[in-house]
Amino acid sequence: MTINDKIKYLSAPLPEDIQSYISSGYYDRAISLIDSRLSSGCPEALRGRLELEKVRLIHLPADFPYTYPQALALIRNTIPTFTEEEFQALETAGRIDFLFLNGEKRYFHRFFETLTATHPDIALRSNPALAEESARKAAFRLKTIRQIKEKGALRYHIHIRAGLEIQDAFFVPGKEILVHLPVPKEEYPSSNVRILRTSHNPFSLDTAHSPARTVAFRETLIKNEAFWVEYEYDSTIRYQQPDPALAGHEDGPQSAAAVVSPVPSDSDTGEVLPHIRFTPFLRSLAADIIGGETNPLEKARNIYDYITTHIKYSFMKEYFMLPCIPEYCAVNQKGDCGVQALLFITLCRIAGIPARWQSGLSATPESIGPHDWAQFYVEPFGWLHADLSFGGSAFRAGDEERRAFYFCNLDPFRMVANTAFQAPLRPVKQGLRADPYDNQVGECEIDGTGLYGTQFHYYHKMIDIHPVP
Incomplete structure (x- = not known):
């Protein structure tokens, strides 16, 4: 059993004292109690829960880096007139995420992205180009929708290169690296999938209907290198208007x-x-x-x-x-x-x-x-x-x-x-996955130790996209 097989134990409760320290934001004390429980022996489900919780507590603070003055300064960097009253109103409305760490309120690293993505007025004040881009994308989607309705179907041919690279600070020369990169399935609306080329010789390629399809690489590198895969496929949508009278x-x-x-x-x-x-x-x-x-x-x-x-x-x-x-x-x-x-x-x-x-x-x-x-x-x-x-x-x-x-x-x-939540990867990843539930950008481990999402870079490059008659 790998640590990924223990994910189900996240549904088990935590001991009351550990949960109290976590709720209060005293993660170091919670980790100390977890280590004590693990060393004294405990049931399998609780052991799995504690092992996973320890990983969470180690990484969670990095997601909340900003103090209040830093968070406000981040907004004022592009909106100098943004007031403390506006900040408080958004926080009260649940639009700015925070938690407490050792008694200090800390703010989520993507909170301002959420605001500019969901509040057109803030996007306009921060960067008028963002608001224009959002409006352009919405207009393009609506135009596409009307084409699908009018024609009954619409097909695009799409050619993409996708890859990841370990950050230099976490690369270890001479150690075996296992990388999984997601690739298209033969699953509506994707079809006519072709894997064109890869950066390294693939160790394995899942079948076209695998629930979480990947191309996997096993390499021992002396110098850090990017892993990538290039593929093309068709994406075809046929307009659906199911009649409720026929349902069931x-x-x-x-x-x-x-x-x-x-x-x-x-x-x-x-x-x-x-x-x-x-x-x-x-x-x-x-x-x-x-x-x-x-x-x-x-x-x-x-x-x-x-x-x-x-x-x-x-x-x-x-x-x-x-x-x-x-x-x-x-x-x-x-x-x-x-x-x-x-x-x-x-x-x-x-x-x-x-x-x-x-x-x-x-x-x-x-x-x-x-x-x-x-x-x-x-x-x-x-x-x-x-x-x-x-x-x-x-x-x-x-x-x-x-x-x-x-x-x-x-x-x-x-x-x-x-096409499944929490689908396993093949070959099995021994270390904890960066995302144990889904695989959109790839996974990586070095010598059996899984890398967290902040320890590698991923990218997607559109090489070609065009409608197919």
């Missing part, structure tokens, strides 16, 4: 995705510790959202409507640092694309609707980056898509046409690498 019946039109994955498995319906949990709070929330609705398509629509209109987008600390992710999202009413997708998946499963994870990249002519979304299954249509964060972005912009589209549909600018 066996006979009828299937979705485009149903051809690849016609039947849900048990893994699409149940709990998966530590995050996909049917907690009393989430069961109650699902009941409130669904009400007396019995139509499965409308149940899913109710859940989508709730998340896109109630959950605010926010950049997150590493998922490994979060407690039960769907419950965290629902209680705090905030989350990024993956956090929102996982809440949708969990609520759908509670409601009896099979649902699963899908992730990889959002790759448009203008930008490329990691992205997560969800799938849900309704007879007779099969698998349909829901992009919660893109739908929520449209809601904040007052664009109902765009918001409605992302229930049942995607845009064609996707690279699908993963």
